[in-house]
Amino acid sequence: MSKKVLVVGGVAGGATTVARLRRLDEDVEIILFERGEYISFANCGLPYYIGGTIESRDALLVQKPEAMKKRFNIDVRTKNEVLKIYRDDKEVEVNDLNTGNIYRESYDILVLSPGSTPLKTPIPGIDAPNIFSLWNIPDTDTIKGYVEKKCPKKAVVVGGGFIGLEMAENLHALGLEVSIVEMLNQVMAPLDFEMAEIVHEHIESKGGELHLGDGVKKFEYKDGKTYVILQSGISIETDLVILSIGVRPNSQLAKDAGLDVNERGGIVVDEYLRTSDRNIYALGDAIEVVDFVNENKTMVPLAGPANKQGRIVAGNIAGRNEKYNGTQGTSVAKIFDITVATTGNNEKTLNRLGKKYKEDYLISFIHTKSHAGYYPQALPLTIKLIFDLKGKVLGAQIVGYDGVDKRIDVLATAIRFGGTIYDLKELELAYAPPYSSAKDPVNMSGFVAENILNGDVEPILWNEIKDLDKEKIIILDVREEVEREIGYVEGSINIPLDELRDRMDELDKDKTIIIYCAIGLRGYIGARILKQNGFKVKNFCGGFTTYKNLFC
Amino acid sequence: MSKKVLVVGGVAGGATTVARLRRLDEDVEIILFERGEYISFANCGLPYYIGGTIESRDALLVQKPEAMKKRFNIDVRTKNEVLKIYRDDKEVEVNDLNTGNIYRESYDILVLSPGSTPLKTPIPGIDAPNIFSLWNIPDTDTIKGYVEKKCPKKAVVVGGGFIGLEMAENLHALGLEVSIVEMLNQVMAPLDFEMAEIVHEHIESKGGELHLGDGVKKFEYKDGKTYVILQSGISIETDLVILSIGVRPNSQLAKDAGLDVNERGGIVVDEYLRTSDRNIYALGDAIEVVDFVNENKTMVPLAGPANKQGRIVAGNIAGRNEKYNGTQGTSVAKIFDITVATTGNNEKTLNRLGKKYKEDYLISFIHTKSHAGYYPQALPLTIKLIFDLKGKVLGAQIVGYDGVDKRIDVLATAIRFGGTIYDLKELELAYAPPYSSAKDPVNMSGFVAENILNGDVEPILWNEIKDLDKEKIIILDVREEVEREIGYVEGSINIPLDELRDRMDELDKDKTIIIYCAIGLRGYIGARILKQNGFKVKNFCGGFTTYKNLFC
């Protein structure tokens, strides 16, 4: 007799599981339950449909129930909510929302891919009719309908995560004035602060208004407008609010059934994605995963992992022993004209785990170009690479205009292989002028990292300079004189790099020289010259570009 | 006393060596000899300057002699040709082409980065005044000057390698009618034939004329025009010829000095890039390298390796033990609107080494999209992945419009780490709709490879179908009926995939079913259905898209 498999949740994780399972096994009986009206929709495309970049609503519906039946012989039951799991009976209780009929369905194997739900904290006034969350097709229809009917002029996005920022961009594209409110001092939490500052500057340059380090105290709705009152007292009048302050896993079903769930509500699974009940698998946003880099437990609500896990769960149901080896949190987002991408651990995560800069990890920080400078449209690219004292790559963050996704994917790949900065130096990446440089930015990150790890140059980071004793240092600007016209570090003296060999006797050997240039490259060359001539010298990472971003 | 280092060749390899060496060691005396007028120029940018994409000639000169002196304290001697190496005396003989003065210079360490020279075979008429090669700045000036002065209407490019095709594109951009003559049956030798066919089609769609499998017999120059007479008898009238038929290493100097040189003229070096004389290093186009994948000796004239080798040579001179671990031949080229990229070994190379399809390696071949289909401008991307029977990735070829360079870099990285197709499945690459799909094309290549390796589906390649016994097979088209309007395989029957489960009794179980769809995906799903129902079935790789490309 063939197996009977029930799957709860019909989008990224669930739909992928059933498609793969059918390919592996023609005989198994498969029922897919989805409480919403739609399965297999492109969650990630929703902001772009609202903004008009994706024109056709139909394009969002990647697979439809009837097609799923025909192609994969799946019994798809939309508007059917699974209410309860009777583990002892191996049955679930289902509410057919079409009819109100509540029924039971038996299983040999149960799969949970129920996803997550956007948080809606009990802020006063949160139920105003122009406050929305974006999570699924009905949400999308509501927001798009509201925008088309009411022609709002102003929007406030609460929450500076990637969905919030994608919405900000898309509403801006529709001509709305957009303000972003974020409780933390930065948007895009996977970035460290100095990287997020580049994003802040970009959003503001596009006309976006940022309220950082400020939370919403309350919403006041009056005459079709909402006033967003912040903790700081600031009040923003707006026609529309998008709430995007995080998600929580839909794990009540699992919890009620007595399955192990962590304190954040994540369903606990083993490396085969099996829950604490061997007949029940779980995947996607709702589960706890192993952080591939630091090996702690974490939760990473992203589509890539959900899709991969779906394929693994199907494989395991079909009797193939497939392991899920953890999530590294590789992500990318388009934010207006820039791209922001991360993989692995950032400094904040490492610090939270008690890891310390210089004792446990080091940083290679470069501003470079997307491709060879002599080929048109070589655009700025900033890479922050974090590695341990043996050189093992722990994480990377990239912000830029072009080629960001490429470099993060290369670094994500290197991390998957447990790669070191020595490997990065060696990577033989494709070069022709429209695409890269003969030394790709990833190689360059490796070179810079090696120089630091070898002790050939001592870096100094943006957050270390406040601790310097002004009496004991010289701030040396090795840019050309004309470059100082766009600004310079207060108190710095200027010796252009190319004059340094001849003029170094102007410098006091008893002091520590903090050297800087525009981005860090000339500073490094200068530091090498000085160091070999007996000076104590530190190169300011990121140069004046970073300094200006953070302090001017 | 400090060391004295002489470097022969002042561009990619040589200039990088001296810059890094100076950073490592302030004291060493460094002299850089360059027989040409320019050092550190952007070879790779030359075609784009001729075509006008790069506007400023000055942009091509990445570093100039005076700047190199000031910044790196290098004694740069342009128009100084090294004529001879006196290894016993540790001296070189130099011709100062500025003065005609011939002098000697001693060394502790000598570095050879003399590059290569474009081949100019003794074809009758090859010295006509409108036949050019492109290799350096003077060549560029000559060609650009000729184009500007003579306003040629037609050009013939002899040789379909990447430089030839870049020139074809750039001359086309200037409004010339371009023909390409190539002795092999395909352009872009690093591609296998079926991949090159995509390039052929694209070039023709852009108005380029291709003469494949045809060599030049002679050139006849008359009244400012050259007639290119091919072996086939075809005569092409043209105003301009670009010769780009390959390169040979500039290794005469090394050979004359008794250094080991291979039969193709490549200077033999050890893993530290030392020649057979421990005091002489060599790098760049002129050396023999180890093929990173098959471990045989080969020659790979590319800028990325030359630059990396330069850094290693400098390190070794400075007493750091750095190894060069071989070249995998990662490359990319923009050819009109498409991008072509390769890494590792192609099938031709494997076959030349005696490796056989199915016995030694397998192939995953997919047509996919650059990013999520529902986001605008998702463009075709074709990936050919070659892996051995344990799953180890041996090579990849990609042709497409967007995101080609990204995927080749990810695959190149995986190859560097000795990765398998199982690793490719797992790679956690960055996904948001503008950049990729939740299952990135690289993951997808891994999935397809796994299905083949596991025996879940038996693929059949384009070059296997001619051997089929028509009596023993059924060609089954599982596309929708309407799709057959754009063409179909002669003799195929049509059962749309979604009807297959109901209609499979129309098929004869004694025959082998060759299934195909548009790209291979539905064919695979159909193959799984049939196989599990007891049919013998093979899925045609690349589907009708590939079939049409090759046979229609």
Ligand SMILES: Cc1cc2nc3c(=O)[nH]c(=O)nc-3n(C[C@H](O)[C@H](O)[C@H](O)COP(=O)(O)OP(=O)(O)OC[C@H]3O[C@@H](n4cnc5c(N)ncnc54)[C@H](O)[C@@H]3O)c2cc1C
């Ligand atoms: C606007 C937006 C943009 C995004 N952009 C990106 C992006 O660019 N890149 C990226 O990697 N990720 C992105 N994501 C996240 C990604 O979509 C999710 O990580 C992924 O969909 C999770 O898959 P899942 O199967 O766990 O959950 P989902 O895909 O959310 O599917 C869960 C489904 O289960 C159903 N369900 C829950 N409980 C029950 C029940 N009891 N009975 C029946 N059905 C039930 C729900 O209705 C839901 O449809 C985005 C998400 C959103 C909302």
Ligand SMILES: Cc1cc2nc3c(=O)[nH]c(=O)nc-3n(C[C@H](O)[C@H](O)[C@H](O)COP(=O)(O)OP(=O)(O)OC[C@H]3O[C@@H](n4cnc5c(N)ncnc54)[C@H](O)[C@@H]3O)c2cc1C
């Ligand atoms: C048009 C063109 C486009 C290219 N595009 C790409 C690309 O997109 N991607 C890529 O990876 N590669 C590309 N290349 C190849 C790349 O430029 C070479 O692989 C690289 O420059 C090799 O470095 P090298 O140091 O070995 O030689 P070169 O950079 O060629 O330098 C060698 C120098 O040595 C000098 N020299 C030789 N003998 C002597 C002597 N006896 N005394 C003094 N000087 C001497 C020569 O004059 C020459 O300037 C391209 C090359 C060309 C010509």
Ligand SMILES: CC(C)(COP(=O)(O)OP(=O)(O)OC[C@H]1O[C@@H](n2cnc3c(N)ncnc32)[C@H](O)[C@@H]1OP(=O)(O)O)[C@@H](O)C(=O)NCCC(=O)NCCS
């Ligand atoms: C639509 C959906 C059900 C498709 O699932 P799927 O069938 O597993 O995925 P795809 O259509 O991408 O097909 C992948 C399969 O085709 C195979 N394949 C792809 N190209 C192929 C080719 N050229 N030749 C042969 N096989 C091919 C792959 O090997 C894979 O099969 P496998 O898993 O059995 O190895 C699922 O992806 C989905 O619901 N997506 C929308 C929801 C979502 O993911 N949201 C979040 C992101 S917006």
Ligand SMILES: CC(C)(COP(=O)(O)OP(=O)(O)OC[C@H]1O[C@@H](n2cnc3c(N)ncnc32)[C@H](O)[C@@H]1OP(=O)(O)O)[C@@H](O)C(=O)NCCC(=O)NCCS
């Ligand atoms: C111009 C040329 C001499 C420069 O060589 P180079 O100084 O080694 O290379 P770059 O200018 O890219 O600088 C790289 C160095 O800067 C360092 N660096 C780069 N960015 C940095 C940053 N932000 N902070 C600190 N250091 C940085 C790197 O670590 C590397 O130093 P290292 O090798 O000592 O580790 C050489 O590349 C050249 O001649 N190029 C033109 C010819 C050519 O390559 N042609 C073929 C391609 S078209």
